[in-house]
Amino acid sequence: MAQFRVCPDSGFYFDRSAESLMKVNAVAGVVSLLIAGILALGVILTRWQDVHLLPADLFYQVLTAHGINALIFWVIFFEIAVLYFASSTLLRSRLAAPGWAWAGFALMVIGAVMNNVAVMQGNSSVMMTSYVPMQAAPHFYLGLILFAVGALIGCFVFLGTLVLAKDDKTYDGSLPLVVFGALTATIIAIFTIASGAIILVPTFLWSVGYINHIDAEMYRIIWWALGHSSQQINVAAHVSIWYLITGILFGARPMSEKVSRFAFLLYIFFLQLASAHHILVDPGVSSEWKIFNTSYAMYLAVLASMIHGLTVPGAMEVAQRSKGYTKGLFEWLRKAPWGNPVFSGFFFALVIFGFIGGITGVVMGTEQINLIIHNTIYVPAHFHATVAVGTTLTFMALTYLLIPVLFRRALFMPWMAKLQPYVFSLGMTIMILFLLGAGTLGVSRRHWDMDFTGAMLSFDYPGTAYMMVAVGGIGGVLGVVGGAMFLIVTVGSLLFGKKLEPSAGLFQGFCGLPLADSVYNVEQPPRLERAEPVEHHHDGFEAPGTFVLALALLVCFVVYYAINWDYLSSVWPIG
Amino acid sequence: MSSFQPPADRIWWQVPVGKQEIIWAGIALVWCLIMFFMMPYWHVYGKQNLSTEAYQTNAEKYGAAVEAFVEEYQTGVDEQSGMPIVTPPAGSDIYMLGRLWQWYPILNLEKGKSYRLHLSSLDWQHGFSLQPVNINLQVVPGYEMVINVAPDQAGEFTVICNEFCGIGHHTMLGKIHVKEN
Amino acid sequence: MSEDTNLPKPERIPFFQRMLDNPFLLLFIGVAMPTVFYTLWGVMEVATIPIAK
Ligand code: HEM
Ligand SMILES: [Cu+2]
Ligand SMILES: [Cu+2]
Numbered sequence: 001m002a003q004f005r006v007c008p009d010s011g012f013y014f015d016r017s018a019e020s021l022m023k024v025n026a027v028a029g030v031v032s033l034l035i036a037g038i039l040a041l042g043v044i045l046t047r048w049q050d051v052h053l054l055p056a057d058l059f060y061q062v063l064t065a066h067g068i069n070a071l072i073f074w075v076i077f078f079e080i081a082v083l084y085f086a087s088s089t090l091l092r093s094r095l096a097a098p099g100w101a102w103a104g105f106a107l108m109v110i111g112a113v114m115n116n117v118a119v120m121q122g123n124s125s126v127m128m129t130s131y132v133p134m135q136a137a138p139h140f141y142l143g144l145i146l147f148a149v150g151a152l153i154g155c156f157v158f159l160g161t162l163v164l165a166k167d168d169k170t171y172d173g174s175l176p177l178v179v180f181g182a183l184t185a186t187i188i189a190i191f192t193i194a195s196g197a198i199i200l201v202p203t204f205l206w207s208v209g210y211i212n213h214i215d216a217e218m219y220r221i222i223w224w225a226l227g228h229s230s231q232q233i234n235v236a237a238h239v240s241i242w243y244l245i246t247g248i249l250f251g252a253r254p255m256s257e258k259v260s261r262f263a264f265l266l267y268i269f270f271l272q273l274a275s276a277h278h279i280l281v282d283p284g285v286s287s288e289w290k291i292f293n294t295s296y297a298m299y300l301a302v303l304a305s306m307i308h309g310l311t312v313p314g315a316m317e318v319a320q321r322s323k324g325y326t327k328g329l330f331e332w333l334r335k336a337p338w339g340n341p342v343f344s345g346f347f348f349a350l351v352i353f354g355f356i357g358g359i360t361g362v363v364m365g366t367e368q369i370n371l372i373i374h375n376t377i378y379v380p381a382h383f384h385a386t387v388a389v390g391t392t393l394t395f396m397a398l399t400y401l402l403i404p405v406l407f408r409r410a411l412f413m414p415w416m417a418k419l420q421p422y423v424f425s426l427g428m429t430i431m432i433l434f435l436l437g438a439g440t441l442g443v444s445r446r447h448w449d450m451d452f453t454g455a456m457l458s459f460d461y462p463g464t465a466y467m468m469v470a471v472g473g474i475g476g477v478l479g480v481v482g483g484a485m486f487l488i489v490t491v492g493s494l495l496f497g498k499k500l501e502p503s504a505g506l507f508q509g510f511c512g513l514p515l516a517d518s519v520y521n522v523e524q525p526p527r528l529e530r531a532e533p534v535e536h537h538h539d540g541f542e543a544p545g546t547f548v549l550a551l552a553l554l555v556c557f558v559v560y561y562a563i564n565w566d567y568l569s570s571v572w573p574i575g
Numbered sequence: 576m577s578s579f580q581p582p583a584d585r586i587w588w589q590v591p592v593g594k595q596e597i598i599w600a601g602i603a604l605v606w607c608l609i610m611f612f613m614m615p616y617w618h619v620y621g622k623q624n625l626s627t628e629a630y631q632t633n634a635e636k637y638g639a640a641v642e643a644f645v646e647e648y649q650t651g652v653d654e655q656s657g658m659p660i661v662t663p664p665a666g667s668d669i670y671m672l673g674r675l676w677q678w679y680p681i682l683n684l685e686k687g688k689s690y691r692l693h694l695s696s697l698d699w700q701h702g703f704s705l706q707p708v709n710i711n712l713q714v715v716p717g718y719e720m721v722i723n724v725a726p727d728q729a730g731e732f733t734v735i736c737n738e739f740c741g742i743g744h745h746t747m748l749g750k751i752h753v754k755e756n
Numbered sequence: 757m758s759e760d761t762n763l764p765k766p767e768r769i770p771f772f773q774r775m776l777d778n779p780f781l782l783l784f785i786g787v788a789m790p791t792v793f794y795t796l797w798g799v800m801e802v803a804t805i806p807i808a809k
Binding site: 056057060090126127131133134171172173174175176177178179215216217220243244246247248251252253254255256257258259280281282283284285286287291295298299300302303306307310311314315362366367368370371372373374375376440441442444445446447448449452453454455456457458459461462528529530531532533534541542543547550554557558561565568569571572573574575 | 577578579580581582583584585587588590592593594595596599600602603604606607608610611613614615617618621622623624625626627628629630653655656657658677694698699700702704705706707708709710711712713714715716717718719720722723724725726727728733735736737738739740741742743744745746747748749750
């Protein structure tokens with residue numbers, strides 16, 4: 001029986017089992033996002049002090065579930081789908097060990113459900129960080145552990161598929177850049193999950209009483225090797241997808257294979273050290289450790305991100321210019337397909353990730369500047385720019401691309417899809433900017449009540465702080481609307497989207513069943529050839545518009561960095 | 576054709592890199608190094624550097640130290656909260672503890688004087704967030720951190736808890752009064 | 757790394773390219789670096805905090 005089908009629209013070859021696994025992982029991810037999004041509404045409407053929707057216990061419960069479903073379940077389910085896509089579909093290879101891949105998926109689902117049940121039962125409102133010695137129910141930790149083991153299996157299936165592809169000679173030469181980026185994500189994921197196991201397994205044993213003490217500071221250090229590195233998986237994954245999307249939409253090729261891969265190599269070496277961002281105001285850890293780790297060893301991973309920041313849009317610019325969009329600095333960008341949500345989603349993700357998420361992340365990860373930012377609502381504002389827009393919107397854009405290709409359905413309500421990246425980005429950007437501002441005024445994260453109702457002492461935030469959180473709340477609601485639009489389009493497409501030939505029915509969409517047998521008529525796809533050679537002419541500036549954008553980023557970066565040092569210098573001297 | 580095909584050149588490492596990428600990477604590297612050296616620079620020339628002095632402790636030990644401190648220097652009781660108000664001499668070791676849900680005791684300090692502030696938690700993790708100054712520290716049970724603070728403004732300052740510590744988290748406030756001298 | 761039999765003896769592949777073409781070497785580096793510099797060093801820092809009098 002033949003294994004592969006070829007997609008008549010995109011030319012991608014889908015391995016039968018990889019195809020099913022991609023679908024189920026993507027669907028599970030979207031379901032997690034749905035849950036997280038509904039909960040986000042509860043979170044933001046409670047933080048918005050005039051609305052103050054939920055009571056305290058419910059707020060913390062909802063916030064715990066929002067963080068875990070969004071940051072862990074949505075993102076990682078989807079990433080596993082991406083890994084299978086990168087290794088099997090892009091390399092035209094059979095998937096290694098599909099049985100294991102299914103077992104991994106089952107563990108992830110069981111784990112996610114178990115953890116959600118634990119939080120719902122109400123005794124596990126410990127936030128996603130579950131700092132000891134505050135204790136959650138045992139199945140809270142067990143759920144996370146099972147989920148992590150499942151994801152780890154997914155990583156090994158990815159690596160196994162790379163080996164298979166190489167043995168079967170399904171491609172010629174080195175791995176494609178996008179697959180190399182996915183490999184980077186996998187490597188980071190393996191470290192991440194191993195760290196998670198090292199800390200969550202003892203914590204689980206402690207919660208059932210086999211261990212009587214977990215050291216709180218040790219927990220923090222090792223937990224953040226999980227918590228922060230998992231964000232670095234996202235970075236590597238969404239940067240790879242940016243290269244993929246520019247490749248698909250514009251036929252863009254990397255400006256330089258060497259430069260882009262070297263940047264990924266810097267990620268592999270240094271990106272994960274940044275887990276130290278969370279330990280900068282902890283007791284007893286030396287400044288040497290903090291400086292070395294928080295700066296990714298001299299900011300070499302930031303260097304890598306700045307390089308990608310040039311080469312991703314640069315590749316697009318070069319491709320656009322070769323199509324004749326050469327007028328001025330920015331015709332290539334003005335004439336981009338702004339009505340295509342794959343493009344607009346990708347591009348907004350890139351800009352918001354870079355300009356807001358990247359800059360704020362580096363600033364607050366500076367050893368001393370962290371003093372004025374740690375645990376304020378600035379922190380969630382920052383990571384909504386990185387993960388809730390950068391990663392999430394990239395994944396949304398990719399989903400729009402995959403619905404026809406993988407799920408064989410036309411987009412449902414395409415006008416809504418077209419608007420969605422605009423609404424989501426606008427709402428989230430408003431929320432992010434104003435919560436950044438509120439954090440600068442000292443507003444705390446994970447905090448139910450800015451009025452401190454019931455406290456024995458009192459404190460009044462300045463009026464501007466309330467105003468900032470309120471405007472952030474309006475932005476957040478708009479963000480939720482944008483998220484809902486995404487869900488309407490995706491779920492609607494699987495339910496009601498026009499069927500494309502060869503077509504998929506309901507179960508083939510939601511449950512990952514294969515298409516009709518006759519569709520799988522390719523025994524072994526032709527070898528994936530190397531890209532067409534081009535002449536290398538490097539006399540001038542190939543992508544001047546991008547260079548100007550990059551300089552604009554740098555200017556914002558320098559100015560904002562300086563402002564924060566200035567702010568720091570104004571607070572009480574401490575030593 | 577693209578980013579999802581293997582590189583065109585078998586030996587892509589030797590394909591020359593464009594001017595643009597080289598210049599940008601150079602600029603970015605310089606910026607990265609500046610940011611890196613800013614941190615040691617601030618240790619030498621800046622006034623806000625977190626001390627790394629810390630001790631392993633436990634709730635009984637730390638609680639006892641705080642009680643001894645309160646007993647020695649207590650000068651009053653706050654009416655609103657019933658919490659002791661403590662006025663330690665300038666330059667001395669001063670203590671604050673976090674527990675569910677208070678920052679204990681209330682401190683009276685003098686502007687321009689330096690103190691050695693000890694911080695720890697008796698139960699869960701808490702977040703010491705001094706407002707409106709906006710200095711934020713993680714307070715971890717089992718560890719006593721000692722930092723030198725030198726208030727340079729007079730007035731009433733509030734310590735908020737900004738690490739989630741259970742249902743009363745939002746009620747966890749403390750006070751530091753700084754008086755002009 | 758990839759050998760193609762119908763070509764004459766392929767050029768020597770530069771060190772960096774060989775490294776970047778070797779997923780398992782990269783995996784080793786990517787796990788070893790943070791384990792040593794972040795985790796082990798960090799755990800040692802915490803373990804050596806002196807005990808309060
Ligand atoms: C759709 C609109 C969204 C809104 C309005 C929203 C709103 C918020 C707000 C206001 C907070 C901070 C609450 C606090 O600290 O008191 C928060 C926390 C958080 N959000 Fe979102 N969010 C959204 C989407 C997302 C997405 C897509 C992700 C990740 C992919 C995400 C991940 C998180 C995480 C990890 C936390 C931290 C939870 C914790 O402190 O433990 N959010 N969200
Ligand atoms: Cu507290
Ligand atoms: Cu608290």
